[in-house]
Amino acid sequence: MPRKLNIGILGCGFMAKIHANAYKKIGYVFSASLVEPELRMVYSRNESAVKRTAERFNFQKWTTNWKDIINDDIDIFDNTGSNDTHYEPTLLALKAGKHVIVEKPLAVNLQEAREMYDASQEAQKNGIKSMVAFNYRFIPALRLVKRIINEGRLGKIYQFRSNFLQDKMADPTVPFSWRLDKEKAGSFALGDLNSHAIDILRFLLQAEVDSVMGYQKTFNTKRPDQNGKQLSVDVDETSLLWLEMENGVLATLESSKVSTGYKAMWRIEIHGSEGGIYFDLTRANELQFYSKADPLYLQGMKVINVTEPEAHELFEDWLPRGHGIGWEYYHLYMLEHFLRSIVMGTDIGPQGATFYDGLKCQQVIEAAIMSFEKGTWIKIKDILE
Template identity: 35%
Template sequence: MTATPDSPGARAGTAPDAELSVGMVGYAFMGAAHSQAWRTAPRFFDLPLRPRMSAVAGRDPQGVKAAADRLGWDSVETSWQALVARDDIDLVDVCTPGHTHAEIVIAALEAGKHVLCEKPLANSVEEAEAMTRAAERAAASGVRSMVGFTYRRVPAISLARQLIAEGRLGTIHHVRGQYLQDWIVDPDAPLSWRLEKDKAGSGSLGDIGAHVIDIAQFITGDTITRVSGRLRTFVDERPLPSEHSGLSGTAGSGRGKVTVDDAATFLADFGSGAMGVFEATRFASGRKNAIRIEVNGSLGSIAFDFEDMNVLHFFDGTEDARTAGFRRILVTEPQHPYVGAWWPAGHVIGYEHGFIHQVVDLVRDIAAGSDPTPTFADGLQVQRVLAAVETSSDTNSWQEIPT
């Protein structure tokens, strides 16, 4: 049987054979990652609801049919409205560009569907506020929502949060966050929707900077309250992709204008008094997906780099100074977060596992009648930081983050 949004099976006390029927909007890079997660999660984790990949939606009939066959979806729709209207869909997974999020998500929530929405939550604070209000209204009826900051579910990052929560670092003084990529260093790399403000909202700041903002707040349990930022675009125009290139966004001949930032840096204050330094760039030659976070406290430090994602570096400042030093923790033991469902110790996991762990937590929370995290309110808070950094860059001033 299918657990519908208003049925007991979708809330709590679910029968072992109950299904959670999933419909996904969008089937490109993120759609493929989410599809792999929905396929794999019930095969490695004991879930109270069995996800069923019921339908995927996309505008191109041939493209969405090919994606459904390749990724494992039962059926297709050529509009998100048709997918949301289907009685057999319990949850809508939104994997589309940011400018479409608000309309799809609010409609799905109002139709009584649970929602998983990719980050950043929206392209503006106003849209994120509207989505958060819709999520709060829906939650009163037992409809759940989550924003997809999947790096929270990397075991080493979850372990870092545990160590800080246990007080192993003492009082937090410094937070350093970086997200370094190089995929558009070449000035002749083609224009894509991620480089157009009306579709992406912002560039490196929102696309990748949002992740390190969320990770920093997640592992410290603290909130950014004030920022001073600077944005820069290094390449103002890029070749337009052909209509048959497979790239979404403006297509044609000639060159198109880049309307977002290529790099962002900002200083931050946290509510606890800790100081933060953040950087997000797509122009760090040689860095492919270097998400780096370091936290320094009165009793110790932690450091993480996603390009070595199964490792957490931990310094315990209470140890004897003669032998103290950063400890390299291989986060592959069954006692570590999420790892017990996977391979023997030392057998590492990869990028896709964060998406799988996200599905596991979401399905369990839906079955238990609990609000998943990160919530839309968490996504809204990140959106406010992004907006404040943009305003700070425009005005050359510190900006407070509204609460």
């Protein structure tokens, strides 16, 4: 019999919708699922929004006080709120003995992330699991990249390049939101997009960052609020990072919110002594792989379809080979991993992102901001972990 787990979700926005959808599907997409997630309660400050969300996804209850979720009979506290709502509710939920998944980036700053990590360690002593929602770890193509690297097919890795590019904010009339307020978001292109790149870099290379050089720019320093009043933007619209990894790999990570023409394009390229990789989020059911092991006359980037069951468990009993999955599935697969870890008592890492991973990512974000402010390279070991 699958175990029933009551879910409470903080937030009613984009991620709350994606997570609620995933919980509803887990039971039937994974035919051998050991869990039956129950959408118990949802929170938003806005009563009409939370009522709409509760009805749409069939939550049992809704509330405009997030503490109600923690005080209710929930097993899992799913924090999909704005970045500034990650810290306090997450600490309280862990203290109350709830398993917690929190959206990325873990926190608004390193100090908060450190406290959240410490709290997760304390809770773990009582069997409480915690995870950061770095969903891209669950893309089949990137799992295959990890395997190709582990099998030594890239040889000695030299360079890792990531360009995560969106264009919504290229329009100066797009209104102000919490994402453009440093106090609420921490940073923008850096924390929202490059946080994914930092996490995937650490995940794929299984190596830590040694030092960081960062540069950022904000082109639209004022944005109108809903009433047309101009507000100051104090976060980055573009973020450029050079990273020297402890294993000698050089990584260049670019993220931008003003890359006209790209809606949500994420390109990752990895170059090693024996081969190269090219991944593009807009064509995520395939991967390009170049191998020097091929005879010279056949060498070139070759397209691999990543929908073979051998490449990813998801293709074992849900979709037949060759039938691609879409963006929402990375969250579905991530949340299934989280719930399975709870029921089986297995580790969140190394496949899922732990609060330690969230903390390490936040450390790089902090170093990048420091580097931008000082105009120098920052050694990770020199800043508080």
